[in-house]
Amino acid sequence: MATIKDVAGAAGVSVATVSRVLNDNGYVHEETRTRVTAAMEKLNYYPNEVARSLYKRESRLIGLLLPDITNPFFPQLARGVEDELQREGYRLIFGNSDEHLEKELEYLQTFKQNQVAGMIAATNYPDLAEYSGMEQPVVFLDRTPEGAPSVYSDGRTGGKIAAEEILRGNSKCITLFKGPAHLPTAQERFSGALDVLRHADVNFQIITTASFSFKDAQTSAKELFAAYPNTDGVIASNDIVAAAVLHEALQQEKRVPEDIQIIGYDDIPQSELLFPPLSTIRQPAYDMGKEAAKLLLNIIKKQPLKETAIQMPVTFIKRKTTRKGD
């Protein structure tokens, strides 16, 4: 790999001059510039980012921490982040935490050691000292610690809407899924739905899912029909759980939505391909990623910020697993 010194040699100038044409700052004679450019071309030179980062004490890398890219909600977020950052010349160091504090800390450490320009984190531990003590700016995604820059959607409202839609479709014996206890976002949507149900004139019961994995979703779905066979409305904790419930309902030869309504949460791309296509509460994942990236970029560039906690809208996507309005 050619270095700036090689280029300087080939062009018969000092490295300082090469650096100037490289960064297009300071004075440099037009004729020298062409000579330098030619030398760079000839040597196939490209600057070493590592050296640059060392001097600047900041790299063009952004740390992205997600719970698990294997969960279909997160790839969307990641793409939103990447697409936005990419355009500004930033790249991603990416890590999955598996909701595991230890792994999370490990990645935070990595990010710091690599002098990232900033980071975006979807974490259950936003109040960690490691975050507040960070020199680099952090934008929280999907979960908001008080006061810190963040992008999220309103889980309580989402949960409420879900419950209202199920009610509107006239279910009388409803099962409400409660997501993993350690996931605040899951708890928010749950409590939103719970509020609505409590104040309505319906029977309802609660089932807790241990995780959002495919396997646990299936298990919970089976549990649902074993424990509450005459459920006629289901508020799932996310689309994966909803898909599992839909699967199980059809397996039991129930008609959806005639015998049982089902509503999901997130609106992952696959939900539309289910049959019947899944009614769900949509979080605009891709845009959330984009917004987080924009916010971070603004902080990095020290632009004045209008808002530092950005709430994204949550919307009901009416498809075919709910009844009302057909």
Place this chain on the structure above:
Amino acid sequence: MATIKDVAGAAGVSVATVSRVLNDNGYVHEETRTRVTAAMEKLNYYPNEVARSLYKRESRLIGLLLPDITNPFFPQLARGVEDELQREGYRLIFGNSDEHLEKELEYLQTFKQNQVAGMIAATNYPDLAEYSGMEQPVVFLDRTPEGAPSVYSDGRTGGKIAAEEILRGNSKCITLFKGPAHLPTAQERFSGALDVLRHADVNFQIITTASFSFKDAQTSAKELFAAYPNTDGVIASNDIVAAAVLHEALQQEKRVPEDIQIIGYDDIPQSELLFPPLSTIRQPAYDMGKEAAKLLLNIIKKQPLKETAIQMPVTFIKRKTTRKGD
């Protein structure tokens, strides 16, 4: 951020000594070591990876290039890679190419500029001069250029198995999906299936999908039933397409698999949650990622390699959208 100099000062030793305890090499008196360790502790010191990488001319970062993390097949690969690399202390710079040469080159450039220790690429352009001219080792995933280190599965065989299974279930009017022309992996499985169909005593027709996006999958599925309404067997180019076809078939009130068999490709996690659960050809995505990472690690460490082109098995996953053997 504390530097090695700060630590040296606080411990009353030279930076050389601190470096020695840091890397645990060379001689250092037990008592000095404790003093240094204490100083590091007190100053909350951690080494700057950027400085290290500069000196070593190699970072602890690995470049991972994937077509699109939003396609459910790839997150699995990514996790396999990450989990393996993580354990050895390597981290990922991640990028999506969108099958777009320009973006791919941009990321390759990034990888080089950041002095990655190596890279793993799922690319349609493995023969690029940029790859062969690379100083860092590259492992190709999912697509193999002659002679280069790679991990892949046998698409032709996969396609064959798919066709054989559909035949075994006695479909007589088969539609074979042909994936995007620019995706070699898609073409391989297609041609494998085509071979089998050609030598069998059945009617079959071909439909080409423009891309593997959810939208295009839906469009093709609709096209299928419009053009060939009495299709009684479908060999899809991947599980997304299969899901769309299944959706459309049910929509048309066909019984699956009684009226029409459907087989997918990839075995993404969601396929099991479809109803009926999707029969498909499985590629062990997670393990492929793991193997690629292992292979790369071995190359980086200059270990002797037994094999440099690792073929992973492709297997038929019998679920409920095919008939034979119920």
Place this chain on the structure above:
DNA sequence: TTGAAAGCGGTACCAG
């Protein structure tokens, strides 16, 4: 308009 030189934060060689 240009070059010399001092770092950025480490590592490793050499001397003592």
Place this chain on the structure above:
DNA sequence: CTGGTACCGCTTTCAA
């Protein structure tokens, strides 16, 4: 067993 120092590749004063 320890310290001094050159160097990794680049940026940025400062002086010429």
